[in-house]
Amino acid sequence: MNRKKLAKKISVGMLVLATLAFASTCGWSAEKPYAGKELVVAVEAGVMALPLREFVSAWEDTTGAKVRVVELSTAVVHSKLMMELKSESGVYDVVNCKPMWMGDFAKYLLPLDIYIEKAKTTDPDWYSGFLPIQEISNIWGDKILGVQTDGDVVSLYYRKDLFSYPEERATFQRKYGYELDVSLTGHITWDQYLDIAEFFTRKPGEKLAGETLAKPFYGTAELGEKWALPWWFLARYIAYSAPTSYLFDPDSMEPLINSPAGVRAMRNFVDSIKFSPPGVLSYGYLEYTSEFLTGNLAMELMWPDLARWGSDPEQSKVMGKIGFALPPAAPSASGGVRLKSLMAPGHNTSIVATTKNPEMAFDFIKGFTQPDVSLDTLLSPQGGYDPYRIEHIQSERLINTVVDGDKYLENHMKCLRIGWPDLKITGAEEFYDKIAVNAGRALQGEISPEEAVNNIAEEWKEIVKRRGLEELRSQYRKSLGFLE
C-alpha cells in the first residue's frame, strides 16, 4: 500500500472515530437520548420541590440529561418568574407555577398542543388520564400552555373523635339547638363553622372529650400568612355568592366582591379569628398544618395533603381521628345550601418559549406526570402534591396510605365536582394582593369587614381601568366559559 492510500485510510478512520465521539456527546445514543444536555426547572421551594428532586435523579439516570432545579420562595415565585420571562433571559426551560398566572405568562410559554397530540398517538393513556382540571386550568387563548401537576381542592378536616363524643354532642345540641353531625349531610354551613369553633375553644383546666386540658384548645385556625389570605377569604365568598361565584360582573367588569355575599364572607373570616390560636395571622403553611396534626384544633380548612400527613405516625398525633367533609356551605334563600370548593392554586408545569430543548422539556413534564411516577410524587411524605389523574383517585396505594382512604377520596371527588378554579386573567396576582392587604387589615381589627371589601372593590376598579377593561373582560368571560 502506498503512502497516499494509507494516509487516506487513516484520515477516514479518524474522521469516523471523531464523528462517533461527537455523536455520543450529542445524545445520539438511543439509551441516553439527552446525554450532555441541561434542563433548568424552576419550582416553588419546599413541599413542591422535594418530590420533584426525587423524580429528577431517576430521570437523569434514564435520559442522560442534567437537570438543574431552581427553588423559588413562595413569596417571590411570581416576581422571579415574571422578571425572567418578561426579559426573555432564557434562564429557565421549565417552570412550575400556578394557573392563575397564565394571563401574565401566556406570551412567554410554549404552546404544547403539537407535543400533546403526538403523545396521544405514542402514549394514549397519558393525556386521557388527567382529570378535567387539566383542561379548565391550562388552556389560554385556545392553546394548551401547561400540564396539571397538582390537584388542589380545599375541604374541611375535623376531629371525628371529638365530633362523635356523646357528651360533647349532647352539650352542643343543648347550647346551639341542632345536632353536631357532619356525616348527616357531609357538610356544615359557615354559620355552624363559627358555632363549632366557639364550642370547642377551651382554656387549660376545662374538659374536652372527658379529659382535662393542660393547654388551650382551639376550635379552628386560619392560614394567616399574606399569600394565603385571598384563598381563605375566597373559600367563603364562593359559597356565599354561589351558584355563579362571580368576582366581577361578566358584562361590565364591575367588581362584585363587595356585594352582600362579600361582606358576609369577610365577616365570617374575621369572626373565626376569635376561635383561632393567637399568632395565627403570621401562620405559614407548616405552622398551620402542624396545629391540627399536633391535636390543638377541632377542625381546619386545608388542601388534600393534610389527609396523608395526618396518616403518618411520624408527623401526626391525630392519626385515625380525622374526618373529611365538604367545605362549609352558605345558606340559600330557598332554604337549601350553596356549596363550592376552592380548586386553588393547583400547580401546573409549562415550557418556556425561549427553551432550546423543547422536546426534552416536554419529555420531562410527561415523565413527571406518568401515572406511576406521579403517584409516587403524591405519596412522598414531604410532598405537597395532590391527586390530578384518574389513576390517583382509583389508586389502592393512595387509599391504603390514608387512614379511611376510601372516605378521603370520596370526599375529594365530591369537592372536585363543586370546584371553583382561581381567577385566571392578567394581573390576577395584583387582584389577589388587594384581598390579602384588606383582609389582613380587617382580621387585625384595623377596618371593618364592610370597609375591607369596599376597599378591594375600589382598588380592583382602578386595576381594571389601568390594565384595560375590554381585554380583561374578554379574558374573564373566556375563563367562565362564555362563548364569544
Next chain:
Amino acid sequence: MRQRPLLWLAPVIAVILAFGVFPLGYSLVLSFFKWDLAGESAPTFVGLQNFRDILLTDHRFWANIRNTILIVIIGVVFQLIIGLGTALLLVKEIKAKVLFRTVLVVPMMIAPVVVGAIWKNLFHYNAGPVNHLLSLLGLDRIDWLSGFPEGVFAIIIADTWEWTPFIAIALLAGLQSLPQEPFEAAQIDGASKWQIFRFLTLPLIKPIVIIVLLLRVIDLFKIFDTVFILTGGGPGYSTETISVYIYKVGLSYFRVGYSSALSYILLFIVTVPIIFLHRYFSSEAKL
C-alpha cells in the same frame, strides 16, 4: 501626559456611570411615566401625576412612612445607647475580652434574610423562646408578628440585635483612639466619672457617633430583608416599610413608573435628615 490620569480612571468612571448614574437617571425619567410592565401598554408620559397620587391619595404610602420613621428613630436611639454602652464596657480591661469581642460581631455576619427567619421563630407566639421568657417572668405573652405596633417593635428588636455590634465596634475603635492625657488631667483635677464621660468622652467621640448615626439612619430607611421575612409587611400593611412597598409595586405589580416615583420620594426623605444632621454636627464642630 495630561490625558493619562483620565485613561486610568476611565474604567472606574464607566462602572460608576453604568451602575450608579444611569440607573438613577433612568428611574428618574421613569417616574414621570405610567408604565405597566406586565401589560401590553406602552409607557405614557404623565408628568408629576405619580408623585401627586403617592402624596395625596396613597394611604398605604403614608402608613409605610409612619412605620419606617418609627423604625428609624426608635431603632437608632436603641442601637446608639446599647452600642455605646457595649463599647464602654469593652474598652476596659475585662476577663475574656477577646471572646466577647468575637461573639459580638457574629450577628453582623449573618445575612438579614436569615436574621428575619431566626427572629420569626424566636417571636413565635406559642413555641418561641421570647414569649416563654415573658411567661417565666410572669408577664403576658405578646403576639409579636400580628400587627401594629408589636410587629414594628419586633422588626426593631431584630435589627437592633443584628446591627448594634457594628455601632459598638465603631465606637470602640473611636474610644481606643482617644488621647489619654485629657482624661488623666481630669482625674487629677477631681472630675467624677460622669463628668469625664459627659464633658470629655462624648465630645471627643462625636465625629464617630455622627458617622455611625448617619449610616444607621440610611440603612434603617432602606430596611427590607428583615421586614420581608419577619412579617412580609403584614397583616395588611401594618408593618410594611417603604422599601417593601416599592418592591411590591415595582416587582409584583410591575408598575415601574409608580415604583420609581416612590423610590425618589424615599431618596428625598432620606436625604433631608442626612443633610440636616450633617450641617448641625458640622456647625457644632466649628464652634
